[in-house]
Amino acid sequence: LGEDNVNEDPLRRAQLSLGQSYGDQLARRSGRIARLCDAVVVPADQDAVVALVELAQTHGLRLTPVSGATNVVGAIDGAGVDAKPWIVVDLSSLNAIRNISERDLAASVEAGVMLAELERRLGERSLTLGHFPQSFARASLGGSIMANGAGQASDGYGRMSDMLIAAKLATPRGLWRTERFRHAAAGPWLGGLVAGSEGLFGILVEADIRVTHAPEIVEDRAFALPSFAAGLEAMRALAQSGVGLSMKRLSDERETDFYGQLRLRRKGLDAPPQFERVAARLLRVPPRPALLIASYEGPRARLRTTFSEAHRILAHAGAIGLGAAPGRSWRRDRFTAPIWREGLLAHGAGVETFETAARWSELPALHATVTTAISNAIAETAGAHGVVFAHVSHSYPEGASLYFTALFPQSDDPVGQWRLIKKRAADAIVAAGGTVSHHHGLGADHAPWAQAEKGGLGLSALRALKGAFDPQGVMATGAELAL
Amino acid sequence: LGEDNVNEDPLRRAQLSLGQSYGDQLARRSGRIARLCDAVVVPADQDAVVALVELAQTHGLRLTPVSGATNVVGAIDGAGVDAKPWIVVDLSSLNAIRNISERDLAASVEAGVMLAELERRLGERSLTLGHFPQSFARASLGGSIMANGAGQASDGYGRMSDMLIAAKLATPRGLWRTERFRHAAAGPWLGGLVAGSEGLFGILVEADIRVTHAPEIVEDRAFALPSFAAGLEAMRALAQSGVGLSMKRLSDERETDFYGQLRLRRKGLDAPPQFERVAARLLRVPPRPALLIASYEGPRARLRTTFSEAHRILAHAGAIGLGAAPGRSWRRDRFTAPIWREGLLAHGAGVETFETAARWSELPALHATVTTAISNAIAETAGAHGVVFAHVSHSYPEGASLYFTALFPQSDDPVGQWRLIKKRAADAIVAAGGTVSHHHGLGADHAPWAQAEKGGLGLSALRALKGAFDPQGVMATGAELAL
Numbered sequence: 001l002g003e004d005n006v007n008e009d010p011l012r013r014a015q016l017s018l019g020q021s022y023g024d025q026l027a028r029r030s031g032r033i034a035r036l037c038d039a040v041v042v043p044a045d046q047d048a049v050v051a052l053v054e055l056a057q058t059h060g061l062r063l064t065p066v067s068g069a070t071n072v073v074g075a076i077d078g079a080g081v082d083a084k085p086w087i088v089v090d091l092s093s094l095n096a097i098r099n100i101s102e103r104d105l106a107a108s109v110e111a112g113v114m115l116a117e118l119e120r121r122l123g124e125r126s127l128t129l130g131h132f133p134q135s136f137a138r139a140s141l142g143g144s145i146m147a148n149g150a151g152q153a154s155d156g157y158g159r160m161s162d163m164l165i166a167a168k169l170a171t172p173r174g175l176w177r178t179e180r181f182r183h184a185a186a187g188p189w190l191g192g193l194v195a196g197s198e199g200l201f202g203i204l205v206e207a208d209i210r211v212t213h214a215p216e217i218v219e220d221r222a223f224a225l226p227s228f229a230a231g232l233e234a235m236r237a238l239a240q241s242g243v244g245l246s247m248k249r250l251s252d253e254r255e256t257d258f259y260g261q262l263r264l265r266r267k268g269l270d271a272p273p274q275f276e277r278v279a280a281r282l283l284r285v286p287p288r289p290a291l292l293i294a295s296y297e298g299p300r301a302r303l304r305t306t307f308s309e310a311h312r313i314l315a316h317a318g319a320i321g322l323g324a325a326p327g328r329s330w331r332r333d334r335f336t337a338p339i340w341r342e343g344l345l346a347h348g349a350g351v352e353t354f355e356t357a358a359r360w361s362e363l364p365a366l367h368a369t370v371t372t373a374i375s376n377a378i379a380e381t382a383g384a385h386g387v388v389f390a391h392v393s394h395s396y397p398e399g400a401s402l403y404f405t406a407l408f409p410q411s412d413d414p415v416g417q418w419r420l421i422k423k424r425a426a427d428a429i430v431a432a433g434g435t436v437s438h439h440h441g442l443g444a445d446h447a448p449w450a451q452a453e454k455g456g457l458g459l460s461a462l463r464a465l466k467g468a469f470d471p472q473g474v475m476a477t478g479a480e481l482a483l
Numbered sequence: 484l485g486e487d488n489v490n491e492d493p494l495r496r497a498q499l500s501l502g503q504s505y506g507d508q509l510a511r512r513s514g515r516i517a518r519l520c521d522a523v524v525v526p527a528d529q530d531a532v533v534a535l536v537e538l539a540q541t542h543g544l545r546l547t548p549v550s551g552a553t554n555v556v557g558a559i560d561g562a563g564v565d566a567k568p569w570i571v572v573d574l575s576s577l578n579a580i581r582n583i584s585e586r587d588l589a590a591s592v593e594a595g596v597m598l599a600e601l602e603r604r605l606g607e608r609s610l611t612l613g614h615f616p617q618s619f620a621r622a623s624l625g626g627s628i629m630a631n632g633a634g635q636a637s638d639g640y641g642r643m644s645d646m647l648i649a650a651k652l653a654t655p656r657g658l659w660r661t662e663r664f665r666h667a668a669a670g671p672w673l674g675g676l677v678a679g680s681e682g683l684f685g686i687l688v689e690a691d692i693r694v695t696h697a698p699e700i701v702e703d704r705a706f707a708l709p710s711f712a713a714g715l716e717a718m719r720a721l722a723q724s725g726v727g728l729s730m731k732r733l734s735d736e737r738e739t740d741f742y743g744q745l746r747l748r749r750k751g752l753d754a755p756p757q758f759e760r761v762a763a764r765l766l767r768v769p770p771r772p773a774l775l776i777a778s779y780e781g782p783r784a785r786l787r788t789t790f791s792e793a794h795r796i797l798a799h800a801g802a803i804g805l806g807a808a809p810g811r812s813w814r815r816d817r818f819t820a821p822i823w824r825e826g827l828l829a830h831g832a833g834v835e836t837f838e839t840a841a842r843w844s845e846l847p848a849l850h851a852t853v854t855t856a857i858s859n860a861i862a863e864t865a866g867a868h869g870v871v872f873a874h875v876s877h878s879y880p881e882g883a884s885l886y887f888t889a890l891f892p893q894s895d896d897p898v899g900q901w902r903l904i905k906k907r908a909a910d911a912i913v914a915a916g917g918t919v920s921h922h923h924g925l926g927a928d929h930a931p932w933a934q935a936e937k938g939g940l941g942l943s944a945l946r947a948l949k950g951a952f953d954p955q956g957v958m959a960t961g962a963e964l965a966l
Contacts, residue, residue, distance in 0.1 A: 104842040105723050105880045148668040161672065165881055176940045181840055183879050184918035185631040185679050187925050187933060187962060189644065190941045192675040196668050210880050213723065240588050240696065242781065244727070298725065305788040357664055359587040396666050397588045397693050398648055435667035442670050450670060457659045458673045461951045468947035469940070479670060 001048055001055075007040040007090075016040050016088045017078050019071040020135075020338070021445055022352045022422075025345055026414050035078030037064070037088040044093050046110070046205045050170045052089065053203060053474065057172045060084050062476035065203040067091040067112045067140035070338075071147060072353070073443030075198055077478035080444050086476060091142060094205060097121050105211050106165055111142025111204045126214045130157025130246075130297075133439075136335050142204045148196035150401070150439035152334060154394050155239075156246025156297055159439065161195035163210045169194065171202030171469040193465065198441055199477035200462075201469035215246075215297035220327025221307065223319040224289035228252040229364060231290040232392065234317035236360045238294070239395035243309045244302060247295035248395055249330070252367065255389035255405070256291040292319065293327045350408045352418065354425040356434035359399040363392070366432040367402060373428035374421060378408040381417040394438065401438040444478030451482070459483065484531055484538075490523040490573075499523050499571045500561050502554040503618075503821065504928055505835045505905075508828055509897050518561030520547070520571040527576050529593070529688045533653045535572065536686060536957065540655045543567050545959035548686040550574040550595045550623035553821075554630060555836070556926030558681055560961035563927055569959060574625060577688060580604050588694050589648055594625025594687045610694045613640025613729075613780075616922075619818050625687045631679035633884070633922035635817060637877050638722075639729025639780055642922065644678035646693045652677065654685030654952040676948065681924055682960035683945075684952035698729075698780035703810025704790065706802040707772035711735040712847060714773040715875065717800035719843045721777070722878035726792045727785060730778035731878055732813070735850065738872035738888070739774040775802065776810045833891045835901065837908040839917035842882040846875070849915040850885060856911035857904060861891040864900040877921065884921040927961030934965070942966065 007013070017037045018024040027033050043049045056063050062084045064076055078086065091112035098108040102125060109118060115129070115136050122128055131144055132151040139149075145167070150159035157163070169176045178191030194204065225231035231250040238248055251259070292314070296306050311321070341351040354374065358366050371388050378386035386408030394401040404425070411417040426436055426449050436442070436449040451459055463483050466473075473480070490496070500520045501507040510516050526532045539546050545567045547559055561569065574595035581591040585608060592601060598612070598619050605611055614627055615634040622632075628650070633642035640646070652659045661674030677687065708714035714733040721731055734742070775797070779789050794804070824834040837857065841849050854871050861869040869891030877884040887908070894900040909919055909932050919925070919932040934942055946966050949956075956963070 101842075101844065103719070103844045104882065106842065148671075150666075150668070159666070171940065173943070174940055176944075177938055178941065179918070179936055180916060181842065181882060181918045183633075183642070183840055183877070183882070183884075183921065184936075185633070185920045185922045185924045186918050186929065186936050187681070187683075187945060187965065188631075188676040188679045190937060190944055193671040193944075196671045198670070200670075212725075212880070236586070242695075242727075244725075299792070301792055302788055305785055309782070309784055357666055359584075359589065359664065361584065361586045394666070397695070399587065399664060399666070401666075433663060435662070435664045435669050437668045438666065439668045441668045446669065453662055453667075453669050454673060455660055457654065457657055457952070458661065460656070461659075461673055461676075461948055462670060464947040464951035465944055468944045482670065 001041060001052060002044060005042045005044060007042065010036065012040050013037050016066050016069060016090060017076065019069055019074065019076045021072045021074050022350065022418050023074065023415065023445070025342065026418065029345065033078065035081060035086070037078065037086045040088045040090050042090045042093055046094065049089070049094070049203055049205050050175060053170045053172055056087065056474045057472060061474065062086045063089050063203065063474055064476045065089045065091055065199050068114065068135065068138050068143045070135040070139045070143065071441060071443060073437065073440045074445040074478040075147070075441060075443045077444035080478060080481050081476045089203060091140070100125060100127065102127070106208055107211050108206060108208050109141050110206050111140065113141045115139050115141060115144065122211055123214060127211045128214045129163065129209065130212050131160065131163065134335055134337050141207065141209070145195055145207055146198050146204055147441040148439070150394050152393065153246040153295065153297060155248055156244070157212060161192065164191065164195050165208040165210055166191055167194040167204060168206040169202040169204050172472060172474045173469050176202060176469065196441070198443070198479040199475050200466055200479055202475060216299045217303055218295065218297045219303065220293055220295045220324060220331060222322040222326035223292045223294070223314050224322055225250070225292055226289065226318045228290040230317050231292050232363060234292065234314050234319060235392055235395055235400060237313045237317070238310060239400065240397050241309065241313060243313070244298060244306050245294050245310060246297035247293065249293045249391055249393045251291045251391040252389055253288040253290050254387070255391050256289055258387060258389055291326060293330055295327065344407070348410050350410050350414065350418070352406050352421065354404040354429070355401060355438050355440055356429045356436065357394070357399060357401040357438035358432070358434040362433045363400060363402060366429070366434050369432050370404060370425060370428045373424045374404060374406050377421040377424040378406060381411045381420055382409045384409050402434070442479040442482055444481050447479060447481035484524060484535060485527060488525045488527060490525065493519065495523050496520050499549050499552060499573060500559065502552055502557065502559045504555045504557050505833065505901050506557065506898065506928070508825065509901065512828065516561065518564060518569070520561065520569045523571045523573050525573045525576055529577065532572070532577070532686055532688050533658060536653045536655055539570070539957045540955060544957065545569045546572050546686070546957055547959045548572045548574055548682050551597065551618065551621050551626045553618040553622045553626065554924060554926060556920065556923045557928040557961040558630070558924060558926045560927035563961060563964050564959045572686060574623070583608060583610065583694070585610070589691055590694050591689060591691050592624050593689050594623065596624045598622050598624060598627065605694055606697060609697045611697045612646065612692065613695050614643065614646065617818055617820050624690065628678055628690055629681050629687055630924040631922065633877050635876065636729040636778065636780060638731055639727070640695060644675065647674065647678050648691040648693055649674055650677040650687055651689040652685040652687050655955060655957045656952050659685060659952065679924070681926065681962040682958050683949055683962055685958060699782045700786055701778065701780045702786065703776055703778045703807060703814060705805040705809035706775045706777070706797050707805055708733070708775055709772065709801045711773040711850070713800050714775055715846060717775065717797050717802060718875055718878055718883060720796045720800070721793060722883065723880050724792065724796060726796070727781060727789050728777050728793060729780035730776065732776045732874055732876045734774045734874040735872055736771040736773055737870070738874050739772055741870060741872055774809060776813055778810065827890070831893050833893045833897065833901070835889050835904065837887040837889070837912070838884060838921045838923055839912045839919065840877070840882055840884040840921035841915070841917040845916045846883060846885060849912070849917050852915050853887060853908060853911045856907045857887060857889050860904040860907040861889060864894045864903055865892045867892050885917070925962040925965055927964050930962060930964035
């Protein structure tokens with residue numbers, strides 16, 4: 001491995017013994033970190049990763065792969081690691097982009113490559129991956145695949161499980177190369193098990209991913225819907241019509257109001273778009289509108305047909321066009337939420353997000369009951385009401401995601417408060433038929449709800465897979481608590 | 484189970500102890516069936532399937548689920564079943580369509596429902612599944628899912644693995660319900676293991692599937708491309724541009740010629756479309772053109788933009804429009820190939836098909852080497868050359884399928900001849916980087932090439948999964964020979 005590649009400096013170990021969950025942030029602020037990893041190892045290349053996994057297998061070490069360390073659900077979970085030596089494997093040296101094929105619209109990319117760097121390199125050839133999560137500035141390709149992330153434009157480009165062509169994993173049982181071509185009928189597609197596996201089976205070292213021609217044109221348009229309920233119907237019609245939008249994002253009335261107020265209060269910064277004022281001019285804006293932003297990315301030739309079809313559907317739902325300003329504002333700030341969160345935390349205000357997805361027919365009740373569950377948990381722990389709002393931002397023919405944000409005064413026991421709010425939210429999500437995570441991942445934080453989602457037999461299948469790749473439990477990842 | 488539901492009649496047993504592979508057809512004609520199942524059981528409902536699987540587990544029976552029995556790769560493989568009693572489970576009574584949700588564009592359908600019946604029922608509500616394999620007239624939903632079929636319009640509607648929302652399987656370890664909502668990041672999507680599993684894990688009893696609004700308009704347009712190579716480039720550009728066609732089918736020069744000749748010779752039947760004549764009028768048709776049929780299915784509003792974009796790409800590749808006639812002809816005959824095959828076989832002419840898929844950059848060499856391998860094997864076994872041609876009919880951003888048809892004089896040892904041609908074709912496919920099956924399945928016939936595709940570690944993962952669901956090997960399916 002090389003001595004230079006083994007780092008025992010306590011600061012570095014502390015940095016990489018946590019991710020970015022709310023609990024991680026509390027731990028980082030308080031200095032009460034459940035467990036520090038024993039060393040951070042930086043393998044120089046793929047062979048070094050393979051050697052390290054072998055070494056770990058022989059010597060009974062536990063390994064947690066890390067690249068961007070942006071996971072927000074406890075994927076790095078020192079508390080869950082047993083007494084064995086715990087090594088965090090920093091994949092930042094696996095940063096090669098080996099082959100960008102314009103002919104096959106595919107690229108071979110090492111797991112540690114940062115999303116921003118990958119987009120830059122693809123952009124040089126007028127290509128894009130199209131994966132833009134909120135963590136875009138700091139996340140890696142490997143982490144995105146292993147968490148099965150969905151970026152803001154997933155309606156257009158798909159999520160990581162759609163983009164993955166083939167993967168190469170260093171597992172304790174050896175190097176696993178998944179099928180070369182995924183669109184096949186040669187038994188179940190085993191490569192499909194990689195996306196969302198969160199390191200359970202081994203360390204992803206390289207992936208072949210699908211890339212796309214960079215869009216000729218990107219255009220955002222905003223609309224005020226009479227209500228979230230009316231907006232949901234419009235989102236459903238848009239998703240089910242197959243109209244080619246790259247993003248459809250609908251805020252509920254409270255989120256619309258919250259960001260509207262925020263913008264009004266920030267004036268003087270940089271000419272904040274005040275869509276309420278524009279809308280008011282139309283004299284038809286409903287008293288508590290729901291904001292919908294629709295984005296198009298693609299060839300110029302399809303722009304007009306796409307938006308004319310979208311406008312027809314939206315008009316049917318009572319939408320009022322608000323022009324381009326709210327979309328511009330959203331696009332400018334779209335990667336900044338994590339910074340807000342850290343800033344507010346420093347002033348005693350907790351910010352946590354909860355996300356799920358379900359069928360269209362289940363979304364209204366899911367929205368209502370989860371909002372109530374989170375509000376009640378805040379009231380119970382903080383003695384004040386806080387703010388809870390939500391948006392829908394990833395649609396499918398059969399359903400959509402739902403993303404909740406809660407802002408609340410911190411209690412005297414912030415960790416206990418967080419656990420309670422989190423538990424109430426997840427319980428309500430699962431009870432209403434939602435998945436325990438649409439795109440954040442399982443991690444230690446969601447592991448207790450895995451059984452409700454996968455079933456007993458599903459979990460036993462997952463354990464059998466774990467046994468096939470990592471029989472001695474070398475891999476240390478929050479998700480293993482689900483097994 | 485009920486005595487009436489257990490059928491020991493030799494004719495019925497013979498009918499369901501084989502599928503529709505070339506080997507099966509030879510066996511059926513010669514009366515030399517490797518092994519007859521000991522009984523055909525027709526469970527009355529899902530509970531009866533569960534009871535039967537339990538019974539089989541207790542009493543050491545082996546079970547092969549069958550519905551349409553249209554599989555062409557040895558999914559029903561009596562030769563591979565050991566000495567235990569072998570029961571074929573006829574799922575035809577599992578024919579309920581429980582819930583068609585227009586709101587969620589989803590339906591819960593029992594495994595034995597026939598595709599044609601399902602389309603009829605969906606059509607009553609202006610919906611469609613959009614799965615139209617060549618076996619449409621006789622295939623079931625359950626079989627389509629378990630083989631991970633891809634229908635002729637898969638470019639538009641997706642293949643079975645795309646359409647599957649959730650599945651319910653009676654496994655020897657109990658009833659397995661996969662995740663309710665597949666677009667999630669709660670660990671790997673285990674439901675994805677069902678499509679293509681070919682009964683390895685248990686008997687599919689019901690599936691939630693995605694449905695689509697029936698298209699407002701269906702339109703086929705045909706084009707003559709200067710060559711198959713030029714056509715491949717056009718297909719690639721069409722697939723990678725994201726232009727919304729539901730089908731793109733490109734015949735190589737030999738296939739174009741073959742069907743063209745066939746049509747000319749069939750005149751008098753029902754005014755056969757003679758696209759060669761139409762094309763000749765344009766005086767620009769290349770001497771050996773490659774026929775491309777492009778279909779649109781969707782709202783009228785998108786038709787013009789879609790075809791104008793497609794025409795621009797096709798013109799760039801040197802395509803000449805041939806109007807609607809060749810498409811009409813294709814659409815009329817699109818489910819009749821199996822009948823042709825049986826008819827020709829009765830006259831000593833073997834017809835076999837071979838299909839694969841690979842990346843665009845690999846397709847030209849794959850096409851050439853596989854064509855040569857099949858031709859040589861025919862020459863070797865029949866002392867004559869036969870006819871080998873191919874088409875591309877399912878495209879993806881990174882690659883496409885390739886479907887070969889071979890017509891050849893039968894040798895004195897038709898089974899040996901078939902095995903040799905099949906082996907040479909599969910060897911050539913795998914050597915050129917193709918998948919051993921794009922949409923027919925693994926079955927006994929492709930099982931020997933599974934290791935090349937999945938790798939040793941992949942197969943051990945598959946064995947581990949098999950162990951989790953069917954530890955004693957109750958399920959008898961051709962694909963198990965891969966393990």
